[in-house]
């Protein structure tokens with residue numbers, strides 16, 4: 001029952017859902033339909049059903065927590081949403097385009113244009129400084145050196161790392177590395193920010209600083225989807241989706 005409409009801010013069309021009470025129009029930024037992900041090792045008789053027929057609409061500008069026990073399929077879901085992996089079956093509409101059958105090049109292009117991914121283990125390039133880590137994606141987009149530096153410095157400043165821009169990741173604390181990873185995720189000005197346990201490796205105070213950055217991103221109208229094991233982190237989000245054994249068992253909106 002979804003209809004495709006063009007959106008003013010994006011070149012790709014956005015999907016809109018029918019009107020719901022108190023909201024004349026809700027823009028669906030990402031939508032999965034009957035999504036299935038099955039892992040099958042060559043030669044192995046048993047398949048792992050990581051996601052079993054999940055359908056979810058993600059609303060533009062909302063923050064969503066994905067919760068559930070270990071092995072319930074949270075990271076698998078996030079990786080598919082982040083165009084890092086493809087579903088075995090089902091559809092994934094990103095800003096109205098079905099990307100579920102895109103090849104690797106197509107996925108990496110759309111990822112570069114629309115998605116910022118924050119990994120639990122930060123995934124910064126150890127040999128490069130914070131500034132250089134942020135410049136890498138811009139380099140691949142053909143952005144000029146002076147422009148790269150300016151954009152990277154702006155984001156480093158924003159996450160409060162200006163005095164650490166020339167340090168390598170191993171010279172930074174966990175919280176500082178996570179802030180650098182968030183800055184890198186923002187470098188392409190993504191519409192969706194995905195984060196897999198962004199506070200999982202951090203103490204509470206440092207975790208709170210990270211969550212404040214996510215709150216700001218949401219306030220800017222970006223869609224934030226994060227996997228978390230922590231109930232108080234989930235409570236800060238507009239919506240909490242709980243998974244079990246590859247299925248959504250609860251979907252609560254505040």
Ligand SMILES: Nc1ncnc2c1ncn2[C@@H]1O[C@H](COP(=O)(O)OP(=O)(O)OP(=O)(O)O)[C@@H](O)[C@H]1O
Pocket residue numbers: 039040048049050068069070071072073074075076077
């Ligand atoms: N590359 C893979 N090959 C085979 N099985 C996999 C692969 N990745 C994940 N799985 C399996 O898929 C299921 C879901 O894994 P997933 O990583 O999505 O869980 P999760 O909810 O993120 O768990 P955790 O909270 O421990 O991170 C698990 O049973 C896992 O063993």
Ligand SMILES: [Mg+2]
Pocket residue numbers: 074075076
């Ligand atoms: Mg996981």
